[in-house]
Amino acid sequence: MFESFDTNRSRYASLGIVTTLPGELIDSIWFIIDRNLKGVIPLTTMLTFDVLSNNDKVTLHFSQEFSDVEMAVDLDFPYSSNYPERVLAVDDGQRETILLPTEIIH
Numbered sequence: 818m819f820e821s822f823d824t825n826r827s828r829y830a831s832l833g834i835v836t837t838l839p840g841e842l843i844d845s846i847w848f849i850i851d852r853n854l855k856g857v858i859p860l861t862t863m864l865t866f867d868v869l870s871n872n873d874k875v876t877l878h879f880s881q882e883f884s885d886v887e888m889a890v891d892l893d894f895p896y897s898s899n900y901p902e903r904v905l906a907v908d909d910g911q912r913e914t915i916l917l918p919t920e921i922i923h
Contacts, residue, residue, distance in 0.1 A: 821860040821908045822850050831916035837901050838868075842875065842894055846915055849877060849890055850906060858886050864906040870896040 830843050846866055854860060860881065867878040875894045880887045906915050 821862050822855055822864075822906070822913060823908075824851055824855075826908070827912045829912060829914045831914060831920050833901075833917040833920050834904060834915050837899065837917070838904070839894070842868075842877075842892070842900075843915060845890075845892055845894075846877065846904065846906060849879065853888065853890065854879065858884070860908075862908045862910075866904050866906065868896075868900045868902060868904065870898075875900070 828847060830838075834843060849866075850860075850864065854864070861883060863881065865880050867880075869876040869878055869889075871891055873896050875892045875896050876889050877892065878887065878889045901917055903918055904915055905918055905921065906913065907921075
């Protein structure tokens with residue numbers, strides 16, 4: 818078994834993500850994983866981030882299956898209704914990817 822979201826693995830963002838979220842928000846998701854989640858709570862291989870509007874600024878709301886732990890992080894980025902409502906961060910043991918729920922391959 819591997820430890821989820823090891824900063825030594827390669828990290829990617831899917832085409833759906835890079836065309837719908839600014840790079841600063843993508844970087845913010847990785848930052849939240851590394852600084853606020855990793856080593857604080859056990860992480861599963863799939864993390865969920867809801868992209869919410871809070872007074873026209875972005876709030877990222879973290880959750881994951883099989884955990885009661887949730888966290889919201891307010892960011893100083895303008896919110897856009899064009900942003901996806903939800904993004905996922907997935908670690909398959911080889912690479913870590915931020916993608917849209919519709920981009921998950923079953």
